[in-house]
Amino acid sequence: MSDEFFMKLALDEAWKYQLLTYPNPAVGCAIVDKNGKLLALGAHKCAGKAHAELGAVTLALCELKPELKSELLRLENSPNELYDFILKNHKGALNGACAFVSLEPCTHFGKTPPCALLLRDLGFCRVVFGSADLGGQAKGGAKLLANAGVSVAQSTLKSKCDELLEPFLAWQSGHFAFFKLALSLNGVYTGKISSQIAQKHCHDLRSKLDLLVIGGNTVRSDRPILDARFSTTKHAPDVLIYSRKSEFERQIPLFSVLNRKVDIKNDLELLKKAKFAMIEGAGRLFKALENEFSWVLIYQSKSFKKGSFLDISKSLEIMHSTPLGADTALWCKVREN
């Protein structure tokens, strides 16, 4: 199979954790042995956890050296120790292997040691990547590997890999905002749409945000909580209620969530200043704020449903369609109409 085939698998893995890696980039990695056998798919899942390459190497070694498995899994959330343990115990198991990574392997000693050194020291003979990082942690990874005699190919599925990286580059410039909505298969946004798994995904995202933006009308009519109770950390985001009128019933649940700041404003200054913001709403807010976001995340359910339809016009490009239980997460980019 082609390099593109394996890179596509690495990308699919990475999209499962898109935005959840904040402030780090979403990255995916496929590892193929010297005979062309796919050994593992890995992704960076969360800041502070293993990079994609280390994650995939760990899974590959679980397969190849079952005697290491329990220790590898024990160290899963301690990337530094995991890295050291692997370098001491791999015994050449990945000699001659090939890695397909969406982003150039890093050369940076940060929370984890550099992935380019890991791949070199494990004896990888080929590294294929999509996006080159021009100034970030990845800088120089290709050169380091090539200097060590590893065959390096770049720009495989580059535009797909660059898309995956967009939020990260925007965070580095200080601001990324996206619009989230839930729709039935026939465009209805009212009533219960999302399954528990999609709701958990939404709460996981909320737990990472610097700011959640919602419209005043929705707050008055839906009386939402807007917390992150289904997420692992349960960390509820600060909220901006975008509203002309500043009076709200304080019994509305979102005001009672602990450790959260709620602002009620008729301007978007807070949104523009937020490094990572999600706007939740439907057609009205979508139109009012359409210049304020570049991505749209749609949780699409599997039913035709009666209710109110999303009555707007906008060209989108679907970058990835990620299954989420019975629903699908459609990751869309806004196109000019």
Added chain:
Amino acid sequence: MSDEFFMKLALDEAWKYQLLTYPNPAVGCAIVDKNGKLLALGAHKCAGKAHAELGAVTLALCELKPELKSELLRLENSPNELYDFILKNHKGALNGACAFVSLEPCTHFGKTPPCALLLRDLGFCRVVFGSADLGGQAKGGAKLLANAGVSVAQSTLKSKCDELLEPFLAWQSGHFAFFKLALSLNGVYTGKISSQIAQKHCHDLRSKLDLLVIGGNTVRSDRPILDARFSTTKHAPDVLIYSRKSEFERQIPLFSVLNRKVDIKNDLELLKKAKFAMIEGAGRLFKALENEFSWVLIYQSKSFKKGSFLDISKSLEIMHSTPLGADTALWCKVREN
């Protein structure tokens, strides 16, 4: 990677040709060499063309024996000659390989020789399949292979493989009908929805049908052609206009298509008798005929759009989501509400 991983790839390949194989089943096949390297993905594309196993073997040999490639490709549409050529020239290239097939390999000398013999004679050491055929062409494939010393595993992703097979089993019982509609991402069905690639797919399907069913109101308002001009064969299907009133302007283009029969009826006898029927329409016809079809095919576009919304309620299960250029084909099964 697991058996399920490779079976999933075989299924993805098969769904690209779902219904286009009429009256044959859609079948997919992945071939993995003795070292675990994925060599090829194949599918049955059309009645009279190579079965999935023969198609995948052909692609694998194109990779392994480049000197055979031009002859293999020349024989692509002559499955019998292809089969003979492969058996004479493979030189053990696939010795020890493993095949993942959605359906038990056939033992039937039909338009093409049996795939179970092909896999045996090429030296495959393992065959994994999903659906067992209890009375069709596939019957006995597993036994034949096992008797020849091939390791056989069955029921891998069985329910997914069984779903893929549903139209074929229905055709064998004499009748399969599905509802087709095109929707924008927000549920609008009016105006131009589908891209050229989705339109071609629809025309390819139309060229296979025994009957296309359409509502009288749509005929009067849209004045459609309902032909298959973008398909390879351009074979236009017979049409049933389901309508209380039997008078239609004969200038409506669908009446002028050559070699087509058009019936105008207020009953569904023709639909119920058709071996392979597609119903094209939107909400009104969907509700009127909701007991007449088991599958729904949605061509979903990538835009929010203004227009008329599909205002119905129905629980669906998405069996497969197949990219079609900028659009997506969502293959859905109707669930009880």
